[in-house]
Amino acid sequence: MADSDSNIEERVIGHVKWFDPVKGFGFVVASAGGPDILLHVNVLRNFGQSSIADGAGIEITTQHTTRGVQATEIFRIDPPELEDDTPLADIALLEEGDVASAELEPARVKWFDKAKGFGFANIFGKSEDVFLHVEVLRRSGLSDLQPGEALALRVIDGKRGRMAAEVVAWEAGVTEADAETEQS
Numbered sequence: 001m002a003d004s005d006s007n008i009e010e011r012v013i014g015h016v017k018w019f020d021p022v023k024g025f026g027f028v029v030a031s032a033g034g035p036d037i038l039l040h041v042n043v044l045r046n047f048g049q050s051s052i053a054d055g056a057g058i059e060i061t062t063q064h065t066t067r068g069v070q071a072t073e074i075f076r077i078d079p080p081e082l083e084d085d086t087p088l089a090d091i092a093l094l095e096e097g098d099v100a101s102a103e104l105e106p107a108r109v110k111w112f113d114k115a116k117g118f119g120f121a122n123i124f125g126k127s128e129d130v131f132l133h134v135e136v137l138r139r140s141g142l143s144d145l146q147p148g149e150a151l152a153l154r155v156i157d158g159k160r161g162r163m164a165a166e167v168v169a170w171e172a173g174v175t176e177a178d179a180e181t182e183q184s
Helices: 003-007 041-047 132-138 168-184
Strands: 009-020 025-029 038-042 058-064 068-078 104-113 117-121 130-131 148-159 161-169
Touching: 003 148, 009 161, 038 041, 038 058, 058 132, 068 168, 104 130, 130 132, 130 148, 148 168, 161 168
Parallel strands: 038 068, 130 161
Antiparallel strands: 009 025, 009 058, 025 038, 058 068, 104 117, 104 148, 117 130, 148 161
16 A cells, blocks of 8 residues: 555544454444454543443544554444343433433542443542443443543432443543533
8 A cells, every 4th residue: 555545534434343452452344334444442542431332333533554444533432232222220210311411420430340240430529439330331332441540420329329320431521511511
């Protein structure tokens, strides 16, 4: 491939084929077809996340290199379409708008164990733990969390205490909170 081809960027919409945060990369399949697109963890981190769920929708900029097509920037991530759309019991009992109307709160991951399917985070300035369930992560477009990772959470009171009903990347949460402030 000629060097001039490596400077050509293209905006692509597709979905995540797979992503392994341990390996630090995964692949995206473009909706329009074509070769798999390498998604490196650094590009994901620049978006404010350290993981992404398999099947998540994604809008990216790509660049053709001598090693293939690579993602260079992420614009949007949409949660994957789930076959089993049954919500968690705590969330199923809520009114439809309750989660959406909950304020995004800044938080930091205390710990998360993907194999166990849960973990905990702390809201900044508050002492209580907030429960994080792996299904909430998947529905939010994430697959795993790292200790110390900054997030924005919509928190509800569940049967066993405070729990996250939605998880977004810190940068996405800040952008959304700024937009909500401008609208008020």
